[in-house]
Amino acid sequence: MTLFYHFCFYLFGLVAVASACVFVTRKSPVAAALWLVNVLFCIAALFVLLDAQFIGAIQVLVYAGAIMVVFLFVIMLLNLGEPARIADARGTLWYIGAGGLAIVVLAAMMVRLPHPLPIETFRIAADSLVTEARATGAVAPVAVPLFTEYLLAFEVTSVLLLAAVVGAVVLGRKRNESDAGPASQPGTAGTGTAAHAR
């Protein structure tokens, strides 16, 4: 492990944490979303540093690209108004409570960590991921188990995505389509009339 590697790792880690802190304290949803994108980019960098190049790539593509764009899109769509007018965050007491809780969670984890994990026997040889990635490329080691060992889970996930699509369409549809009158009836001469009425 080179010093440069360590430097990069801590740099991205600290930037991620700092960006996350900024993210949760932004009043404006748009600003918060952009700070979150920054966090996600940093995490993607950490993925790459942790020998998960493929995951880092889809982190950028799917998360920072697709999902966050959807978020921003919704924020714009709702047009929530000026950040100053939105009394969003809760009072100081809530921050103290939440911070205390977070510290407790962290402490609990730190206390838990030094204990030797019972799964030491599954430990693979050091740098084996790097060796494998060099031999077959970065995608194959992830794709092979995904389409063989976890095929059923993969297929079920596709069903989940289908359900999510259907659900999103049903929820996002306007309910009062049938009340719209002649305007919604296709193939009539009323289209112009309806537009006029509007």
Add this chain to the structure above:
Amino acid sequence: MLADALFFSAVLFAIGVVGVLTRRNAIIIFMSVELMLNAVNLTFVAFAQVYGYAGQVFVVFVMTVAAAEAAVGLAIIISIFRHRHTVNLTDINLLKG
């Protein structure tokens, strides 16, 4: 690097928790949840370095679920906003009996 990665993961997760608990804007709460999911993903990837590719496969699943969740969740938020003209969770207390 495992311990350092886990440390960052834990901190990010905790920040996500703080976001969920302190914010009232439903969309920001949602983004905080995404942050928590990413913190977990970081843990998976960190462990994958030590224990094999299964952790990375799992990250793919988590991302899929997160995408689905975002789609449905945002649809719900839009639906709520359409009826109540707010995404402030303190104003939405339909659960109260």
Add this chain to the structure above:
Amino acid sequence: MLFQTAAAVAGGAAPHPLSGTAADWVWALPLLPLLGFVLNGALAIFGSAKAGPADPSAGSHDGPDAAHGVPGGNGQDDGAHADAAHAVPSQRHPYAWLVSVIGPLVVIAAFALACMICVAMIAAQPTTPFIQRYFSWMPVGDLSIDAAFQLDQLSMVIVLVITGVGALIHIFSVGYMRDDPGYPRYFSYLNLFVFFMLVLVLGANLPVTFVGWEGVGLCSYLLIGFWFSDRANADAGKKAFIANRVGDFGFMIAMFLLFANIGTLQYTEIAAAAPAALPAGGALVTTVCLFLLLGCTGKSAQIPLYVWLPDAMAGPTPVSALIHAATMVTAGVYLVVRTSMLFSIAPAASLTVCVIGAVTALFAATIGLKQWDIKKVLAYSTISQLGFMFVAVGAGAYVAGIFHLVTHAFFKALLFLGAGSVIYAMHAAYHETHSHEDAQDMRNMGGLRTAMPVTWILMWIATLAIAGVPLFAGFFSKDEILGTVFARAQGSALSDASWLGIPGGALLYGVYGICLVAAFLTAVYMTRLMLYTFHGPNRTGDAEHSLLREAPAVMTLPLVVLGVLSAAGGFLNDPSFLPIAPADMLGRWLEPVVGPATQQITRGGPAEADPRLSAILATVASVVALAGILVALLRLKPAALRPAREPQPAESKVESLLSHKYYVDEAYDRAIVTPTVVFSRNILWRGVDGLIDGLVNLTALISRWLGDSGSAAQTGETGTYAWALVLGVVIVLGTVALRI
């Protein structure tokens, strides 16, 4: 046959002499009346649905008893009540003809079957009871009670009386209740009564008997309150029911004690185990017997629980004849005889029975002297005669007790049905003229012999029988009671025992004396009843007089049969000094059942007084009876009576005391009823109920408060729930991480 396999074989491996005979059909005896009950009950339900509200609950009934108020203080109800009866025209039930066939027929069939069984029994001469076991009723731990019937000579006699007299009274009812809208209901109750009475008598163990015991109580209640739209009638039913509950309490305690100490409730097993398990004359057997006696005083209307019987006269007159004279009220006597194996080893309890019987006999007879209601006179007469039976069974004269039970069933049924016939005629006459006079008050009668000669003659036969005039039925039975009591006083297990410090012998002589006085009074009040009802000038009223006529044949024919039985029934147990019929038939017949108990009382001596003493005592009793009749004939002046509607001459203090029945009802009211009501209302209702209600309400308040505070935590905000969730996670993680 269904139950042949289940028929238990009594007395070892050899089959019982009665098995394979008509006795195998003993199960059909109660089933026949039950069938009648079901059919008539169905007709009552469907008929009322078809014909609309026809029961008295709809406000009208037109039975013969309808226009009289219930005697004894509520005469003011009369007018309104009779108006209601007249406002709606009499309406026969649509299925009356079918009921008239089914109702009496099932009882007649049961009587025929009983006769066949009796013939088989005479031929077989069994020495042990014939027990038919049907199924295990209550197999609980050590307690094993079978639904079983027991047929022996004792139950045979009573079954014959129940079905025979019952059939006659059913036939009489066809005429008497003809126009009542509740006709099918009446017959279904009557059939049900016969069923339960047969269960009572045939039961092979105390619980089965108790079922019948309760069942007849229920039927009694239903029939006393048959015209329940009149509040007084319903109250009379309730009074009978409650007084009987007091007695039933005694019955049940006795059962519990017996089971706890002997471990069985079957009569044959009690008889086998009692002498060894219960020390003779001991406190335990005496307690059991006294509790049994409490039950018997309730059912048989003895002091202190007799008060319900006079009120029970609110029911239709045939009901009074069947239930409250001939059969049900003698159940107490039957039970004492059935458990004679216990009473015979408890002299103190037996003497108590004797004393209660004697006091009741005298007490009721004196009240009977001053009653004006014809049915009340007969009611007190019944109480008095039941007292005689108690004296008999108390003195260990079980045969005499049963003998008197049988003859009393004959002549008292006759008296009641005759009275019913008179009331029927009186009511019909008053109904015709739309008069609201009391059809049961003897002051409104008089001179009925010209209008109702058949009833008149038959009633005289019954009167002579109950008074104990020689050669009539009552003479033999009453004489046997008196003779046996005298003999027991001279020397027996009872005369050697003592009762509350009084030597048994002296006590029994006293009982004998009281019984003689009661017999004298019986003759007096019965002659008085006859004089006032049938002799002297008529006081019914000028218009009504010409309307009085004899009841139809369906009512007089049963009277004639009962008349013959009242006249000749005494020869069933002809005493040896009067060689007319085979001597002592009933005594020899009952010997296998009551023999051991009688031997226990007499300590092996003869069961009855020797013939010479019997003859002397019989002469004394006859003289007393004749003297009573003579005194009544000489002293009472029917011509001096005034109708009930006119002002009555002032009563002397004694007369007033008697006509108010010694104020016992009032005393019970003050001593028991009022304190109970006051206690219930003030302490139980306002106090205890208030406390319990308060506790319940407090619980509700606490729950409500908890709910309110719980629901306050449910803000409905997702943020709150997220907080709770995270706190929970932290607690779980903390405990795992810190290894607490």
